[in-house]
């Protein structure tokens with residue numbers, strides 16, 4: 001009972017409740033005739049769209065494969081003559097790795113890469129664990145002698161990269177929150193301030209993540225000259241924060257400045273002091289809008305993170321994608337597609353978490369967003 | 370009519386303005402004027418409006434929609450600046466809003482993120498800062514019980530119906546023990562059954578507390594049932610007091626007794642005649 005309840009919560013959380021509910025009704029025979037339309041809408045159409053998606057993907061990758069193959073054979077024919085061209089053709093047909101056309105991978109190839117990345121992760125984790133056990137005794141001694149312990153410096157696995165990205169996006173999000181919410185409140189409270197800083201917001205809001213990165217790079221590089229530590233994490237999380245904070249800033253200011261006049265009148269009649277007025281009336285009433293802003297901020301942060309990691313050479317999914325692209329190995333393209341799905345899924349989950357929080361704090365529980 | 374009924378020995382002088390007040394006067398509006406500047410020139414809503422309201426008096430105000438009733442009430446509350454004339458509570462000119470003038474708004478205006486108890490406590494904490502927490506909670510709970518919400522202390526405002534929310538509004542207003550209670554069509558948005566219930570609740574608490582009350586209504590029966598005097602405002606612009614009707618039913622009143630009283634239809638006709646001319 002308890003388990004099925006939490007399962008229900010989970011499916012509702014990821015937005016699958018309608019689908020699974022209808023499927024369940026189908027098997028338990030509760031499906032009425034008037035439910036048919038519902039069934040069509042919630043089960044058949046989504047399933048069809050999934051098949052269509054993979055079908056198109058498969059066909060697309062196959063035709064791109066053929067185009068690429070033909071191109072190689074043609075090139076060999078023009079440059080090296082018919083015998084070489086025939087060699088290339090048989091090589092491609094044999095499936096030999098050395099001459100495979102490198103293009104959009106098929107769904108099956110991506111699935112293979114996914115399994116490989118996972119296996120790679122387990123291998124690295126095991127390696128790490130072994131290393132830890134091996135050095136444990138030595139490290140205790142080193143620490144006792146005041147020396148730095150030996151740390152694992154092997155290649156990070158795909159899962160490690162994901163965790164690094166999550167860490168960076170979380171740090172950037174917190175930075176955005178701590179900058180944008182207080183400033184938003186102050187701006188929201190004062191009409192004069194609002195109109196005097198409006199130009200800053202309007203001008204900086206549309207600036208591309210790349211430019212923010214460069215700006216942060218200039219500043220951090222100067223400030224961080226002496227410290228030997230790697231500043232790429234700092235640079236990327238600050239850039240993420242600066243890019244993504246604008247939605248929260250604007251929403252907070254709007255929420256604070258547009259508190260229901262009735263609430264303000266109540267505060268006036270009761271002669272609430274400024275602190276009480278802000279904390280008891282203005283902030284609670286603008287919380288829903290603040291969270292709407294934070295939700296946008298988090299999704300923007302996740303979106304720009306990949307680009308910023310890629311450019312800042314800081315570890316994470318972005319540099320994973322970039323390295324694979326530079327690498328150009330046979331399975332690089334399918335690894336990139338795996339990363340694409342992972343990025344999409346994590347972005348989706350982050351948004352769902354924010355949506356859940358947002359629903360929790362909205363006064364009107366029926367507000368669907 | 371006002372000053373003639375006041376016993377001469379209670380009179381004293383307001384030094385500032387040299388105006389004569391009776392100590393029985395709770396609220397005094399004199400030569401009140403309100404001008405809203407508009408793009409098409411000044412819009413004079415109220416002009417030369419004079420009204421005195423006695424202690425422990427319940428006054429209802431009727432007038433055509435848009436004549437300036439809300440404007441007048443929000444000026445008394447201090448939420449709307451005065452363009453001319455004076456408003457005094459117990460002889461002192463008002464300076465902005467304050468908890469000596471409690472307001473029950475047309476919409477319940479509860480903080481939706483607070484429970485009904487917290488909504489009432491917001492005011493009580495402010496007005497009785499030196500009482501202990503327990504004492505303040507008791508006050509808030511007492512008034513919530515009075516409006517029949519003993520089972521809804523911890524319900525969020527959004528979980529309550531409109532009528533229930535307005536009950537909290539009533540409790541919140543009485544709990545801060547104001548000198549004057551200002552009500553702007555507080556039951557205007559409710560269905561007639563709920564409106565009747567709330568009128569009964571309001572008048573029951575009022576009978577006990579006798580807080581001077583000024584209530585705007587567009588319902589003639591409500592105006593008669595609740596009031597000692599019904600004040601009729603002329604239609605704007607430049608609205609003023611057109612007529613005042615004394616309601617001489619004894620208190621406490623019951624709706625049944627009021628409806629069966631011989632004078633009831635005479636009062637009703639008086640008000641309707643005023644509104645129709």
Ligand SMILES: Nc1ncnc2c1ncn2[C@@H]1O[C@H](COP(=O)(O)OP(=O)(O)O)[C@@H](O)[C@H]1O
Pocket residue numbers: 405406412414432433434435436437438439440441605
């Ligand atoms: N803030 C305002 N600015 C300009 N005109 C206003 C404003 N508030 C009310 N009015 C005008 O003043 C008149 C009286 O309004 P109000 O006091 O709300 O009337 P009532 O409550 O009697 O229906 C109306 O003509 C209205 O349009």
Ligand SMILES: [Mg+2]
Pocket residue numbers: 438439440
């Ligand atoms: Mg009005």
